[in-house]
Amino acid sequence: SGGRILWVNTENWSKEEITTRGILSQNIYNLRYAILGAGAIGSHLAEALVRAGCDKVTIIDGDITEIGNLTRHTLTVDTTRYPKAHGLADRLNRISPNANVQAIARKLNPPILNSLIDKIDIFIDATANDEVISIMSDGLKDTDIVFISISAGFGLNRAYCFMAKTKTTEIFSNLRTYIVPWLEKDMNENPNPEFPREGIGCWHPVFPGRYDQILMLLYPTITLLENFIKNDIEKTLAVIQKKINDNGEIKSIDIDTY
Numbered sequence: 001s002g003g004r005i006l007w008v009n010t011e012n013w014s015k016e017e018i019t020t021r022g023i024l025s026q027n028i029y030n031l032r033y034a035i036l037g038a039g040a041i042g043s044h045l046a047e048a049l050v051r052a053g054c055d056k057v058t059i060i061d062g063d064i065t066e067i068g069n070l071t072r073h074t075l076t077v078d079t080t081r082y083p084k085a086h087g088l089a090d091r092l093n094r095i096s097p098n099a100n101v102q103a104i105a106r107k108l109n110p111p112i113l114n115s116l117i118d119k120i121d122i123f124i125d126a127t128a129n130d131e132v133i134s135i136m137s138d139g140l141k142d143t144d145i146v147f148i149s150i151s152a153g154f155g156l157n158r159a160y161c162f163m164a165k166t167k168t169t170e171i172f173s174n175l176r177t178y179i180v181p182w183l184e185k186d187m188n189e190n191p192n193p194e195f196p197r198e199g200i201g202c203w204h205p206v207f208p209g210r211y212d213q214i215l216m217l218l219y220p221t222i223t224l225l226e227n228f229i230k231n232d233i234e235k236t237l238a239v240i241q242k243k244i245n246d247n248g249e250i251k252s253i254d255i256d257t258y
Helices: 040-051 067-071 084-093 110-119 130-139 171-189 211-218 220-230
Strands: 033-036 056-060 100-104 122-125 146-152 158-165 235-244 250-257
Touching (some): 033 040, 040 056, 040 084, 040 211, 056 084, 056 110, 110 130, 146 211, 158 211, 158 220, 171 235, 211 220, 211 235, 220 250
Parallel strands (some): 033 122, 056 100, 122 146
Antiparallel strands (some): 146 158, 158 235, 235 250
16 A cells, blocks of 8 residues: 556557558458469458458468569568468468468369358459369359459559359359450550560569559459448459550549449
């Protein structure tokens, strides 16, 4: 009795408190996400989701982080020569005390997909790989899951965001129906593309496009996802594209849905 009371400064780290500056609605952030592909697109999208309050995320990727990936990736030099999935999961878990990000450092196959179906609400494909999409299409048939595929056009002039409910939509055929005309448009606009030399990079051949261009085209997909869930849409393709003026300056980012 009569002793001094030493007060300790504390902070409220509850989720509601630390995310007040920007969080998705509860029916969005409470969902369980799987992101296939921890490359440039997958890493930025995963980070945007975690920072918006989506704590339950699984990263699936069998690749190793190379130094050339870092030009457009969220990872850093200390993660090189380690699995991308583990490096990205570790980074995301350091962003929020509420984050519970798991890593599967393997290429997607039917057994892995089957083990996740009851644990995931939204699968996001960021691989732009037909084999992965085919596995997803077969494995998610008749399930009650949302499938999203995000890919970029040549030179990052456009990004494509296909979203569908697997219960009512056959993924592979519908995705091709929507996106093939746009891929043909990309090819017609760039009939003789000059790729950088073969070497380190995220794509093979090395795919041209800067870090800032990825961010411009990618981040609208979070709002597109939010609207898709909120409005109970069955399937849609959103085309996000840069509008360039005669001086080569970016005039706007336009989003068209189909």
